[in-house]
Amino acid sequence: MSYRHICYDRSVNIFLPALLGIALLILLCAHLLNRKKQAGSEGRVHALETDLARVRSTAETLSKTLSDLRAIHSSEQYAQHIISKLNQGIMYIDQHRAVVFINRYGEQFLHNTETIGKPYTDVLRMTQNGRNDNTLIEEAFSGKSAVFPDGTAIITRSGAVPVSGSVLSVVIDDPGRAVVVAFIDDTVNAEHEKEEKAFFSQTAHELRTPLTVIRLTVGLLLKQYDTLGREKILEHLRRADITAEHLVKLINDFLYMSRIELGRLDIDIKPFDMLKLTDEVVRDLTPLATERKLYLHHDGTDLEYRTVIGDPVRSKEVMTNLISNGIKYTVQGGVTVTHRAKDNMLLTTVADTGAGIPQEFQRMLFRRFTQVGEAREQPTAKSTGLGLYISKKTAQLMHGDVYLESSEPGKGSVFCFTLPLG
Ligand code: ADP
Numbered sequence: 245m246s247y248r249h250i251c252y253d254r255s256v257n258i259f260l261p262a263l264l265g266i267a268l269l270i271l272l273c274a275h276l277l278n279r280k281k282q283a284g285s286e287g288r289v290h291a292l293e294t295d296l297a298r299v300r301s302t303a304e305t306l307s308k309t310l311s312d313l314r315a316i317h318s319s320e321q322y323a324q325h326i327i328s329k330l331n332q333g334i335m336y337i338d339q340h341r342a343v344v345f346i347n348r349y350g351e352q353f354l355h356n357t358e359t360i361g362k363p364y365t366d367v368l369r370m371t372q373n374g375r376n377d378n379t380l381i382e383e384a385f386s387g388k389s390a391v392f393p394d395g396t397a398i399i400t401r402s403g404a405v406p407v408s409g410s411v412l413s414v415v416i417d418d419p420g421r422a423v424v425v426a427f428i429d430d431t432v433n434a435e436h437e438k439e440e441k442a443f444f445s446q447t448a449h450e451l452r453t454p455l456t457v458i459r460l461t462v463g464l465l466l467k468q469y470d471t472l473g474r475e476k477i478l479e480h481l482r483r484a485d486i487t488a489e490h491l492v493k494l495i496n497d498f499l500y501m502s503r504i505e506l507g508r509l510d511i512d513i514k515p516f517d518m519l520k521l522t523d524e525v526v527r528d529l530t531p532l533a534t535e536r537k538l539y540l541h542h543d544g545t546d547l548e549y550r551t552v553i554g555d556p557v558r559s560k561e562v563m564t565n566l567i568s569n570g571i572k573y574t575v576q577g578g579v580t581v582t583h584r585a586k587d588n589m590l591l592t593t594v595a596d597t598g599a600g601i602p603q604e605f606q607r608m609l610f611r612r613f614t615q616v617g618e619a620r621e622q623p624t625a626k627s628t629g630l631g632l633y634i635s636k637k638t639a640q641l642m643h644g645d646v647y648l649e650s651s652e653p654g655k656g657s658v659f660c661f662t663l664p665l666g
Pocket residue numbers: 565569570573596598599600601609614615616617618626627628629630631632633657
């Protein structure tokens with residue numbers, strides 16, 4: 245029995261009284277015609293009126309039944325139309341555990357168009373955290389409706405697909421129960437959840453490492469203060485100080501990142517001079533470059549358009565990150581900043597002569613906590629693996645972007661920061 249049959253059966257329930265009503269009406273009309281011929285006298289007028297009243301009442305009942313039938317017929321059609329178009333799978337399993345209906349999404353999801361009439365176990369196999377398990381459906385046959393727990397997947401012809409959904413136990417006229425299974429592909433959410441879990445464990449790890457270093461250093465100083473000597477004590481204190489600084493940077497980056505992700509980062513968009521802003525950043529970072537015996541050049545001459553639309557404070561943070569990365573990952577040579585206009589955008593490129601980034605790591609660069617290269621020994625520990633992620637998101641909030649233009653291991657990298665021209 246298919247879903248159509250179920251609708252048909254219900255229609256029959258309405259059709260029968262309608263047909264009986266029509267038959268009764270025909271009989272009454274014939275009877276009336278007969279009576280009318282005989283109705284010659286006044287006494288019979290009353291009987292005729294009674295008969296006419298009965299005909300009217302039957303006709304009214306009949307008309308109401310027919311309009312009910314029409315309404316039900318069209319609502320069945322609507323329901324069927326809606327279910328077939330639903331963006332989630334719907335499967336109806338009867339009390340004999342055979343599939344009697346599946347909508348188009350369900351068929352496409354299972355990659356199977358031959359499910360009707362088959363035992364449901366042949367077409368719908370569910371897994372719970374990797375273990376084959378149709379318990380939910382079986383329990384629904386004994387009356388327990390339920391929502392799929394986390395880790396539910398359905399095995400399709402192309403493998404196990406994470407799903408969310410529910411099973412509904414349905415009471416039907418025949419003895420026993422039918423079951424409706426509703427499901428939806430949850431791959432995107434499952435991946436997102438996995439990524440979030442990985443992120444949290446990574447975050448905890450990133451925070452624990454510097455805290456452990458600080459704790460051990462302080463513990464050592466407390467135990468051996470009298471024997472260590474001034475130089476060693478200073479060395480340990482410096483290390484604790486650098487690690488604490490790193491911890492503060494990490495926490496600040498987390499807070500910044502969560503503000504971006506919650507959509508709470510204040511962005512004050514206005515026109516500003518990109519050349520002037522780059523000059524400021526270059527001036528701030530020149531001492532660091534000089535200390536590392538690197539050059540830091542900014543070439544802004546001949547630039548026709550220099551006004552961009554963005555948040556100058558946030559743009560300065562992005563530029564600082566890109567230029568300090570260039571210095572951090574360069575041993576010989578230096579960093580050059582240039583600008584060019586293209587398609588209503590100002591492209592600011594930061595090119596270094598440093599370590600470069602291997603091809604296989606390039607696509608991971610803008611993910612959280614990615615650290616693919618060997619940063620040079622830092623006077624202050626500042627590597628968090630969040631800088632590029634934050635820079636890209638910030639630039640995108642200003643309708644620009646940050647991306648890697650090119651990179652060659654051993655030769656250097658070119659990063660690009662774009663903003664709309666004013
Ligand atoms: P951080 O520098 O704090 O580690 P970023 O997100 O700024 O974090 O950078 C992520 C990773 O990308 C770095 O760890 C490094 O491996 C690589 N990287 C970034 N900029 C450069 C660069 N100019 N040259 C080589 N590698 C780079």
